[in-house]
Amino acid sequence: MKRLVILGGGESGVGTAILAKKENFDVFLSDRGLIKEKYKQLLEEHGIAYEEGQHTEDLILNADEVMKSPGIPKKAELIQKLEEKGVSILSEIEFASRYTDAKIIAITGSNGKTTTSSLMYHILKQAGLNVELGGNIGKSFAKSVAENNFDYYVLEVSSFQLDDIKTTFKPFVAILLNITPDHLDQYNYQFDLYAQSKFRITMNQDENDYFIYNLDDPKTMEMIDQITIRSIRKPFTMMDAAQDAYANNELFRVNETNGDFSMNVNELGLIGKHNVSNSLAAAVAAKIINIHNEDLKRSLSDFKSVEHRLxxxxxxxxxxxxxxxxxxxxxxxxxxxxxxxxxxxxxxxxxxxxxxxxxxxxxxxxxxxxxxxxxxxxxxxxxxxxxxxxxxxxxxxxxxxxxxxxxxxxxxxxxxxxxxxxxxxxxxxxxxxxxxxxxxxxxx
The missing domain is CATH 3.90.190.20 (Mur ligase, C-terminal domain)
Known part of the structure; x- marks a missing residue:
């Protein structure tokens, strides 16, 4: 029986523990802080061994694999020790991907990913698809895989989650909204390292998958040719009217092989130029998934902004x-x-x-x-x-x-x-x- 140790007893950690238990791993969860009561109850209901307020190294360093929560820095001493021992460290999105055949729409970027993920979920849900929203947005992808059977997942993914993917996490549609300096303290203050983390979203994609990216984002365009991308590229822009996915202050359109889509910008539910750009990324993905134009237009029009975001x-x-x-x-x-x-x-x-x-x-x-x-x-x-x-x-x-x-x-x-x-x-x-x-x- 393989031993999976989980570091961090929050949403992603507990979700991973529940899935690992279901898949017959020997599971142990360790949190250096205190675990919330609702999560302790879940761990106890599923008979999962855990500790809080400490990391007992003897119980951690004997792992076959370790899932670390995104909040634990790579520089942490315990992580260094695990790496020296050659223990594979992975993220929740990597682990959960092994156990689902659902199509994944993964969304990353320094800004706008929560709004775009929520909008994407809204579009697919309104169109009647069997879809769940998860990842960095506050719902465990792993727990959902353990307990449900969805055809599609819309996942908001952070650079920290992408840092710990290996070979399994493979989105059908990957969206990179933008790359601006953030979390640089975790990347040795090197903007390029942070940008490379974002591009890992394409790492396991093949020629049957899609990569949607922002032509107007300087860092994305600077890095894109340094990265091997096998998936089909789908750019969107608010600057170049010759592109298939384009918007300006009035017009919003996506031209796809399965039909063209257009509407007026003032009909969009979200305000602000950056949100026109986010809506464009979601619309490109929706067309790839064959959402009907009338469903897409309705969803783009009636979507309201996310809590705590404008x-x-x-x-x-x-x-x-x-x-x-x-x-x-x-x-x-x-x-x-x-x-x-x-x-x-x-x-x-x-x-x-x-x-x-x-x-x-x-x-x-x-x-x-x-x-x-x-x-x-x-x-x-x-x-x-x-x-x-x-x-x-x-x-x-x-x-x-x-x-x-x-x-x-x-x-x-x-x-x-x-x-x-x-x-x-x-x-x-x-x-x-x-x-x-x-x-x-x-x-x-």
Whole structure:
């Protein structure tokens, strides 16, 4: 009996444990922190051995294979020891792929992958296909494979998950939305290494599979010829009208061998130029899967934005409050500011990931009238923006932050929470940050 050790007792770890148990592995799960009660219950129901609050090396280093949760850094001492012993380390998406024949639509990118994955799932579900949504979006792919029998999976995949695929994870359709600097602390601060991780989504594809990518993304286009890609290439663009998948400010179209599709951009359910691009990627995939034009148009029109991603909260006294807490890097905030049409009071701050704010400066100069910092240490933000923005306020609770933003905004303006930083200095995660924002806005 092969021994599978799972490091991390969250959604992906527990899901993998349940699938491995079903497939007759000797399973052991170890989490250095505390495991949530709901996950402990699942482990106990399935009779899976586990430990929390420590990693007992004797019980881990004797594994045949190790599934590590995406949050555990490659540099961790335990991971180094496993590698020295030659133990195969893999991700949940790799392990689960062995046990399903479903067609996989995998979506990666520095920004927009949650929105695009949710939209893709919505399109397939509305068209009546037997489909599930999973991966990085918060539902375990492995657990679903263990318990259900879907024909299609739409998976949001991160670079960390792709780092630990081997030979099995092979999407029928792979979508790479964009590559901008993120998580560079995990890639020796080398942008190329991070970009190569994203391209691993194509690694096991063959000539019967499809690779959808963004012609307008500079890093993707710089790297694409350095990578061996065997699948059928399907680019999309908002710059080159000669391409099959193209959109501008008015027109949205995809020409495929199985028929052409077009609609007006203003009929799309999602707002913002970046979301036109995301919708285009999803539409290309939908045409590959033979979704009927009327179903595709309906789904693209009635899809609403994902929670914590440019999510309209309330309009109070003529001031719009928008929750974009999922913008945990500068590029995500760039897209948020780009899509703003009114004067903005911008809430920014949190745990800095080596941010370079020059990227958003043109939008800040043009659209932002005041900045409210929300973080333990806001010095970098204050120093960078004070030459350009007269009003910068520092706060370290969400209640204070929302009240200050409300005071600074006037009728016809927008209060935008788009922090450009991770949330762990003050919150449990970006969801907690977004939920607290919405709760405090409702109390105004």
């Amino acid at each position: 999510e309209p909260v309330l309009t109070i006294g003529g001031i719009d409050f928008i929750n974009d807490s999922k913008a945990t890097n500068v590029n995500a905030t760039y897209f948020a500011l780009e899509s703003m049409t009114k004067s903005v009071v911008w809430i920014v701050g949190g745990t800095d990931k080596g941010n370079d704010y020059n990227e958003v400066l043109p939008f800040v100069k043009k659209k932002v009238k005041a900045i409210v910092c929300l973080g333990v240490d806001n010095q970098k933000i204050v120093d960078f923006f004070s030459p350009y923005i007269d009003t910068i306020v520092e706060t370290n609770t969400m209640k204070d932050c929302v009240e200050q933003a409300y005071k600074l905004a006037s009728k016809g303006e927008t209060v935008l929470l788009s922090p450009a930083c991770a949330s762990f200095d003050l919150f449990k995660g970006y969801e907690d940050r977004g939920d607290q924002f919405k709760e405090n806005v409702r109390k105004l």
